[in-house]
Amino acid sequence: MSKDYYATLGISKNASESDIKKAYRDMSKKWHPDKHKGEKQAEDKFKEINEAYEVLGNAKRKQQYDQFGSTGNTAGGGFGGGNTGGFDFSGFQQGDMGDLGDMFSSFFGGQGGGGRQRRSNRGRDIQVRITIDFIDVVKGAKKVIAIEKYVMCKGCAGSGAEDNGKLVTCKNCQGTGQVTHTAQSFFGTIQQAVMCNNCQGSGQVPEKPCSDCKGEGRKREKVEITIDVPAGIHDGQTLRLQGQGDAGSHGDESGELYVQIQVKKDSKFVRDNDDIRTTIEVSVLDAILGTDTKVQTVHGDVTLKIPAGTQPNQILRLKGKGLPVLSSSRTGDHYVTVKIEIPRKLSKAEKKLYEELKGEQ
Numbered sequence: 001m002s003k004d005y006y007a008t009l010g011i012s013k014n015a016s017e018s019d020i021k022k023a024y025r026d027m028s029k030k031w032h033p034d035k036h037k038g039e040k041q042a043e044d045k046f047k048e049i050n051e052a053y054e055v056l057g058n059a060k061r062k063q064q065y066d067q068f069g070s071t072g073n074t075a076g077g078g079f080g081g082g083n084t085g086g087f088d089f090s091g092f093q094q095g096d097m098g099d100l101g102d103m104f105s106s107f108f109g110g111q112g113g114g115g116r117q118r119r120s121n122r123g124r125d126i127q128v129r130i131t132i133d134f135i136d137v138v139k140g141a142k143k144v145i146a147i148e149k150y151v152m153c154k155g156c157a158g159s160g161a162e163d164n165g166k167l168v169t170c171k172n173c174q175g176t177g178q179v180t181h182t183a184q185s186f187f188g189t190i191q192q193a194v195m196c197n198n199c200q201g202s203g204q205v206p207e208k209p210c211s212d213c214k215g216e217g218r219k220r221e222k223v224e225i226t227i228d229v230p231a232g233i234h235d236g237q238t239l240r241l242q243g244q245g246d247a248g249s250h251g252d253e254s255g256e257l258y259v260q261i262q263v264k265k266d267s268k269f270v271r272d273n274d275d276i277r278t279t280i281e282v283s284v285l286d287a288i289l290g291t292d293t294k295v296q297t298v299h300g301d302v303t304l305k306i307p308a309g310t311q312p313n314q315i316l317r318l319k320g321k322g323l324p325v326l327s328s329s330r331t332g333d334h335y336v337t338v339k340i341e342i343p344r345k346l347s348k349a350e351k352k353l354y355e356e357l358k359g360e361q
């Protein structure tokens with residue numbers, strides 16, 4: 001399946017970085033599912049736009065795409081890095097990674113080295129992004145998402161074969177799982193042993209393919225997944241749900257589900273790592289004489305003692321009233337900055353009293 005990401009975004013191959021960004025913004029606005037409720041075609045289009053931008057919006061991936069095209073047909077080996085870290089989710093909305101998953105497994109998968117290419121039947125990883133309320137950080141939250149993904153076919157328990165999974169030798173590769181293939185690559189013309197498409201490299205095919213899944217052992221379905229968001233999570237962090245990505249074909253291992261968490265900003269509380277910062281105003285007399293005042297914290301209202309002689313912008317600490325520290329029993333603190341209100345207008349009586357005070361000095 002070859003995809004032209006440039007055509008998807010309606011731009012030429014020479015488009016500049018800002019052209020790409022602009023095209024993506026315009027297109028994703030135009031095809032946003034909110035504007036096309038229930039239109040499957042628009043939803044697919046929107047996914048394609050995002051998929052295209054994930055590649056073209058990232059200099060490194062764009063370069064790889066420009067060089068190798070979208071099919072991920074690279075010569076085996078040559079990319080020994082084995083590191084897919086630093087994956088960035090910029091511009092990512094929801095859905096699977098399309099051909100990108102394949103591309104990366106060819107580039108970085110553990111099968112570098114040697115001229116042999118072997119595509120795994122493992123399911124693809126899926127990335128989604130969810131938004132939680134600020135207050136969910138305090139206690140953690142359970143969020144249910146609905147995604148469309150491959151799940152194992154129940155009709156054949158993933159084998160792809162009907163009649164108790166009876167398998168026979170694949171005729172295409174005589175059971176070796178590989179066929180020889182001449183490929184053009186940036187190393188020149190090379191002979192490659194590539195995976196047999198008929199049996200996906202297993203060397204065996206179902207005697208009678210499962211009618212439910214047409215022999216693939218998996219089906220696309222809309223499923224609901226409950227995500228346990230831990231207390232103390234930070235904006236931008238990603239959770240990994242093992243085995244919750246696409247089911248592999250023919251009963252092979254599932255991919256992972258990566259859930260990036262976005263935390264909404266709060267109008268009252270400012271987060272500073274695991275601490276909270278807020279500001280209160282106290283009257284000049286309360287600052288001089290001291291008082292008790294009520295302060296809103298993420299754990300509810302508490303009483304804060306303003307000591308006599310509190311100075312402007314003095315910071316008072318409410319110990320343990322901040323946010324829980326992720327994967328720990330510790331809790332941050334809540335820091336309150338005290339602003340002092342100087343009266344702009346005084347009554348006659350007040351003015352007299354202040355003047356008396358002044359006379360004392």
Ligand SMILES: [Zn+2]
Pocket residue numbers: 153154155156157158160161210211212213214215216217218
């Ligand atoms: Zn089946």
Ligand SMILES: [Zn+2]
Pocket residue numbers: 170171172173174175176177178196197198199200201202203204
């Ligand atoms: Zn075969």
